[in-house]
Amino acid sequence: MDVKQQHQTTALRSTLRQTFRERRKALSNSEQASAAQGLIEQVNKHALLKGASRVALYMTNDGELDTKPLIEHLWKSNIEVYLPVLHPFSDGHLLFLRYKKNTHMRANHFGILEPRLDCRDVCPLRQLDLLFTPLVAFDEQGNRLGMGGGFFDRTLANLVFDPSSTVRVVGLAHDIQKALSLPTQAWDIPLPYILTPSQLYRGKSALKSE
Template sequence: MAQEPTQIQLRNTLRQTFRERRRRLTNEEQAHFAQALVKQCEDSGVFASAKRVAIYKTNDGELDTQPLINHMWENGISVYLPVLHPFSDGHLLFIEYTQDSAMMVNGFGIQEPRLNCQHVCPLAALDVLFTPLVAFDGAGNRLGMGGGFYDRTLASLHDCIDRASPKVVGLAHDIQKTLSLPTEAWDIPLKWIMTPTKLYHF
């Protein structure tokens, strides 16, 4: 008799399914959704009065964040990108990102600013933190790439999840939503997830 897939196997299968789904989007669709995301942010007021916002560079078919980054720059918002923590394995730091930032490619093939301690923003000093995800469900559960970087980084906020700052918002295509996701004890559900068409509040 065939064995039931393990939790790990099921999560990996879901990752493959949803990563492939978003990679199939055309360049035209990606461009349209990226602009729709900017409008969604404006209409929802998700970063109204925000001064410091962390976001990420797009990879692997994710929503294109560059138009949103440009919008924040144009409105005087300081933008921060995640970098791999040099001393705390599996954790992230957030470095200010400007049009003049020196960039490098990390071990995952993702662009990040060169580490400069003078440009680090403590997690608690951020007003909004946009996080990537592979899939999400109707309860705010987030399936990431499997590295656990954001879960570990956000663990310090989990006990005080109702704090005003930072507001943690997952970003995803609408096609990345599913009815239910298998979860693990270390998974941290999100209170906010934004797609090009909707802001979910859980």
């Protein structure tokens, strides 16, 4: 891809990012509540929690699919929940910390709540069983468009290049965040699975392993 094509792809991704962000933020409270319940039903339908004891999620922001009911569901199922925290020493990377009902939370510089850093609560990435990732848009090939910061792209890259990793990765999104096709860049990591309140999509990487 030459420089002109790179600029065109970047511009298109920026436009798509804005479009899909506005689309999900336009959802009403009742639509969000219905979607959150549908998500739990899909998680149970596809047995995504089978054998899982440590699951990473994220705190909902910017109209994202509400994860709070799912977090409550995990707690009731005696499954440990972990949330991403901006790495204090490695810029652009994430740590995953245990999240409990009494966990002290603080807002990071993006305004997103995260557990206060305590090394005793850190779970190494490869010790997670299941990682649910946020996204702005997706397509049926498993391509994911994020917010542009690259935090989860770097996390996913660490898993892809670790041959011993057994972490299952699932993107979460509203149904309206599905695109016909997304422009990709060299560093993009396609998702094996994307879950919406109505369906589980299997990306190219999942199909190759099945």
